[in-house]
Amino acid sequence: GQNIDQPTEMTATEGAIVQINCTYQTSGFNGLFWYQQHAGEAPTFLSYNVLDGLEEKGRFSSFLSRSKGYSYLLLKELQMKDSASYLCAVKDSNYQLIWGAGTKLIIKP
């Protein structure tokens, strides 16, 4: 079956750095997405990786290793507003998005 694994919850301190990992087993691969979702709101797009390596976008970076079925989202200079769930999703061979359950990130002062 297809599976996306990411930690359920993480806690970090304001101003620090946190890395959220995602591993996947899917039938085919056509890109990996990271989304941010605040409670009660729709997800917002953060990043897209289809080739191996690091994509940097401001305070957020996303890394992909296709051979390992692994990605991480790196958040730097954490702010209180970064408290949210972070969703990892993979497009499989049918271009269907397979979603992880999300990682709830709690930022403490």
Added chain:
Amino acid sequence: GAVVSQHPSWVICKSGTSVKIECRSLDFQATTMFWYRQFPKQSLMLMATSNEGSKATYEQGVEKDKFLINHASLTLSTLTVTSAHPEDSSFYICSAPVGREGLEAFFGQGTRLTVV
């Protein structure tokens, strides 16, 4: 940038009634719209894919007669939950692929449905 507007943002209805949720693409034409459902603390689950001018494609286990999808124009897709029951209470979200790669980058604001 591209915007998907979803309405209503929340709705409370009685069991047995129907509720219509609308998603509009405001500055682009959406030939495809994805409809998701999300229960608390769970993943987004794809319910169906609507295609302008043709029948929607439903995921396994989703009742097409209960969740009616209409995509009559390039800017409007609707999801109607018919004969709603308390177990249908959930967060419903639409999303339109945008851009050359069809990235699912833009979501509607979501609709919180509570059936009492």
